[in-house]
Amino acid sequence: MRSIYFLHIFLIYFCFGFFILEARELSIKQIEERKQSDLERLKEREKRGNKKFSKEITLSTKLIFLSMERKTPPVLSNLDPILDDEGFYGVKLAIEDNLTTGRFVGHDYKAEFHRILLNENLKSEFQKLLNQGNKFFIVDLNEKELKTLFETSNSEEIVIFNVRSKADSLRNENCKKNLLHIPPSYSMLSDALTQYLVKKKWNKWFLVTGPDENDRKYADALKKSAKKFNIKIKKEKVWDFSADLRRTAGKEVPIFTKGEKYDVLVVADEKGEFGEYLTYRTWDPRPIVGTQGLTPTSWHRTHEQWGATQMQNRFRRESGRWMTEVDYHAWTAVRSIGEAITRTSSNDVKDIRKYLLGEKFGLGAYKGVKVSFRSWNGQMRQPILLAAPRSMVSVSPQEGYIHPDSELDTMGKDQPESTCKF
């Protein structure tokens, strides 16, 4: 009896340990103060006039960050600003990090930012960049736009880092030898979430899908995960009301969710058209998971373990806002290139690609374990955060999901299931 008592205490401590904050985040005022003191110290340092260690530059690498101007969508939330600079500060910070390392080994890095405007043509603009001899591309584009890039050129003299699209097809039947993916695929995200729900024994789902193509892809991945982990989807519905729910959700949602027995409401609504309005309004009291509520993601403002606080603070000092997933992906892409160049002392595309997909590559990316690339489809393997709006709930893979090579490969399409052929 006593041992059970101790076991409980142990478990409480154990769980608690995982959720405790690693450090404080800075307030805007503190960030401003910190910037000020950074400047003052910089002045002091210049006054002292001591030299900076630097080696002669032997290798110079230019990276292109490519993004598209997008039509501003209707405002769905009064809380989140609409960002048109996603990825920019991620690249900027990573270039600074690469330069710090580069200073000690004689490597230089530059990034050029190209934004394709609404009235410009992606194909011809990309062609112009290719004609200039650019080789490293960090692209913030969706699935369709990425395909356009490959219609323009299938050259293996370049390497493209996808930092936005989560589409599974790009990692499988439409994979490309010179396309590497930093964002976790929909199937990695859905497996990460499902592993946790299995652990909680929340095995009966009510799945609500939004009207967009991406929502369907997310839902498809969720359905595949459900099958993989033996989950029952009790009910599946599509949300196709286009009304703004801010004033009417209280009436609509209860009726929409009435009449089924389920443990958890799983929602696929990337844009947040209705997902945010489900919480507290379902007929039965049920938690919301998926694109809203408890969300599987590669980066989140609540993430502070494994040095992430340092990253969050550095990013906020640089940009004045929170780091988004795309920012994190962009940072990781540029740092991966930097790491490969540092280790191989080469910036030849083939050397870099070989090193990145090889066993030696491993990057510290604030996830507790190293991140690396799956050699069979160019996908970055990484732990996935399960975040609630104001707390980190868990990190997948969950304990007990074992794999002969890497437990990270229990999420998403593993080598035997992959249909990617380079």
Place this chain on the structure above:
Amino acid sequence: MTRFIFCLFFIFVAKTSFANLAYITNEKDNTVSVIDIKKNKVIRTVEVGQRPRGIIMSKDGKLVLICASDDDRVEVREAKTLKLKYYLPSGPDPELFILSPNDETLYIANEDDAMVTVVDMNDKMIIDDIPVGVEPEGMGLTNDGKVLVNTSETTNMAHFIDTSTLDILENVLVDARPRVAMFTPNDKEVWVSAEIGGTVKVINPSTKEVTHTIGFEIPGVNEESIQPVGVRHTNDGKYTFVALGPANRIAVIDQKTKELIKYLLVGQRVWQLAFTPDQKTLLTTNGVSNDVSIIDVEKLKVKKSIKVGRFPWGVVISPES
């Protein structure tokens, strides 16, 4: 007469217990736990600044220095009472630090700032800061205090710094996320642990070349959770102890051959280590299980674990007085 005996007794107790105290920083509790090593128990818990991590003592054992990371300063406390004496400026987010052999200069790694800050202990002022790699952490110093080695977690380098000029002499690439740099007692090697890389690199400080890379394999423990952090060498040149983080083990390595002798199972997420002055006992801080393991160095056995505060991070043990 009785009063005299009482005083004598008191002095005696104070003196013996003082020589056997371990100070543990509890990162999430903002406290320091004081352990009496002979009695194997926590005798005191003292509130300190925010997010205490690195902790060291002056050579004479009179002062305890604590990195209060979230206060952006170093606290200097009286060892006996842990009463705050004064603060030292440290630059932002101090994490680990090291004192020169004459206790006059303090070198601090500023994790948030890619700097090593140099502080004069007498003037209590910053003398200089040295730009190093991103997220500096580990600090190692030769016995004569002439060469400082700092590791940077994101740049993945060991920076060799000449302490007379405060210039960088050389930078050596190591594996991902280097956490601790530790010179061997004869100063002929510096061992650098890499948390994410999962290795320890041995560097020759005169040639700045990596002479050995030590990897770890533990049956039943996945490779990713083997994350080397703390490193401690015995003065007799026999053993080196490496804390392996979430693998929950200490690796015992033959200091000469660099071969693994055995693994010792300790608490969860073990990071930092410290010897007693006689080097017969080694203490480990186990962050997730919130305790400290006590290892018998001669028998290479874990004797006991002692509960401390939340997320124990650093540990220092008072010298013989």
